Amino acid sequence: MPDTARHALIPSPRTEPRAPAETPRHGRLYALDGLRLLAALTVVLYHYMARGGGWHGDVKAIFPTAFPIAAYGWLGVQLFFLISGFVICMSCWGKSLKDFFVSRVVRLYPAYWFAVVATTVTVAVIHGGAKPLPLTDVLSNLTMLQEAFGVEHVDGAYWTLFVELRFYLLFAVVAWWGLTYRRVLLFCCVWAAASAMYAKAPTDDPIRMLIMPDNSWYFIAGMAFYLMYRFRPNLMLAGVVLLCFCSSLPFAHSTWKNTNRYMGHTVPSWPVVVIIAACFGVMALVATGKLSRISWRWLPYAGALTYPLYLLHQVIGRELFSLLSPRMPAYALLASVIAGMLAAAWLLHRYVERPLGRRLKRGLAQL
Template sequence: MLNQLQPVRLRTRLKRLEARDVPGPGTKRPARLHALDGTRLVAALMVVAYHYTARGGGWPTPVREMFPGTFRLSAYGYLGVQLFFLISGFVICMSAWNRPVKAFFVSRVVRLYPAYWFAVIATTITVAVVPGGRRHLPWNDVLTNMTMLQQAFWVPHVDAVYWTLFTELRFYLLFVLVAWWGLTYKRVLLFCCVWGAATLVVAKAPPGPLRMLLIPEYSWFFIAGMAFYLMYRFRPNLMLFGIVGICFCASLAPTIDEFKHLTPFLGRRAAWPVIVVLAAFFGMMALIATGRLSRVQWRWLPVLGALTYPLYLLHQVIGWELIGYFAPRELVSPWGLVGVLVLGMLVLSYLVNKLVEKPLGDYLKRGLAQL
């Protein structure tokens, strides 16, 4: 009789644990994932290397000739955006868990807008001040950029890298539906499956509101990021690994299409490194999700991780403007100029984090908390 009751008690215990969203027995997670900060920095530096030594705006001669060896690698640096989306799926799920929708909304506003507003203003001023550079947008377009919704209104970006922010906002809009319902293992798992199925339906559909909302070009990365977080919180299982595997395979087609669209800018290149790089991204996230990198506790990683968002926002147009001004004068070598730019952008990003993001973020948080 006792032996018959034990399985029933075990099932009841597991259901209670799941209902309370508590990880399984013996699961102890660190307060902060330092390895995730390092991965975020890698993604940002990949994009910076791509824009400075592969896409190469501002250089007086073709960048392929100036950095022939580096070009072979940095030409794939744009894939850092896909890594950002993977991380975002993980982090957004983690930050929204056990929090009301209002707190999630406030956290996203506080995280995204202070550095973004500064970047829009700083980039606009740089374009206006640096002689011989590009023309800045009309002021009404600059003001529309301050909303972060300019892409929805077909208004040009102050800096082209802002397109990823609109993609993030669409992910938040979808995710807030399940957050409002209440985040549990089963509900997030259901959301992953439903979004994946909807992506298949609209993948080849013509442009329209539904396609824009579902983000079929990048949805697989967000879905995989959420599945990785479920692994991290509830331990891995065959279902979650299956979702991640499907996301990896399904993400290859739109990513290779994007690779082909960049051929006019970067020339003909082998496509197989795209698969290798994406596999490395998924492998790194798997190590984080399964706790293999939990021992990485270097204190400087969170500091560098905090620089990635302002670095991403500031580096492209401002960097290209400075390259276009200084490179023809040959005051330093091309590599010297790239090194100074990267170091300068990191210092500027640190100052933005300390002097803009934190104080303005605290002000916004206090104000929005009163709504």
């Protein structure tokens, strides 16, 4: 038998499909800094002008024009989660599990510890309506695990931090394995499947608590968007994003119902779908490089304000409204408190978050 015929009968070894080639990307994504601040400000406006608290009167009557818009500011959290999925992939690519752990501790805890203490002191001093938590509960809050312990948050906005921690815990598995296109995509698919399976599980189910089917879709979509950004879009990644968008809507609708109860007023549900679609849309622009040309130098400073602003704004703002709303016009007080919160956020970033973060990083690097 000729050699060519004999070789034709021998099956060729199976070859693994190649991952898409990486797309060269350079420089900082300034647009993400701006989007983060936008998300934080929408949450601030929701808490100040729609959720209310502290004002001597109904916020819908105080801000009749702005209320219908501010009532959807809670969706800034969903944008935060989309950005988080993208940024965690981007910042941890090529790094070890230890590097991932150190970066998350340094990023989250220094500003958070200060905010817990500052909020507790403010509530104790002003007596505007909020009651100081017992010292043991405040100490539990310093762990950022208070929700798992059944302890009340010092500031209600901190519930999102426990969501982030659970995302980091799940993502640590991939970070330990090593980030590649296939592994991150597999992680996205497995997490999405688990989220669908546990969507109807009781809220106190430990596995459901870890999987977070009500918020997982945003993190998964964020990671898929980053794979698009790094490796170019393809049909598989587009399918993951579309799946996440559609799957997030029932949970967003449930949150909309809850916000109506919190606000004491009912607003239409259709803007929720439109705003979430806009959040996915703007992240698609980031993922396809359409916003990479944005390079305004002030945006990194804006991004630096985001986390401290989010940590400080809610309870401290309400206490200030309770103290000052009988003495100042509503819009003047609102503008003053927002400006004060932005200034406090910068001071927290500059004099606490950065120096303490550097020291903490040096200490953890020696472990």
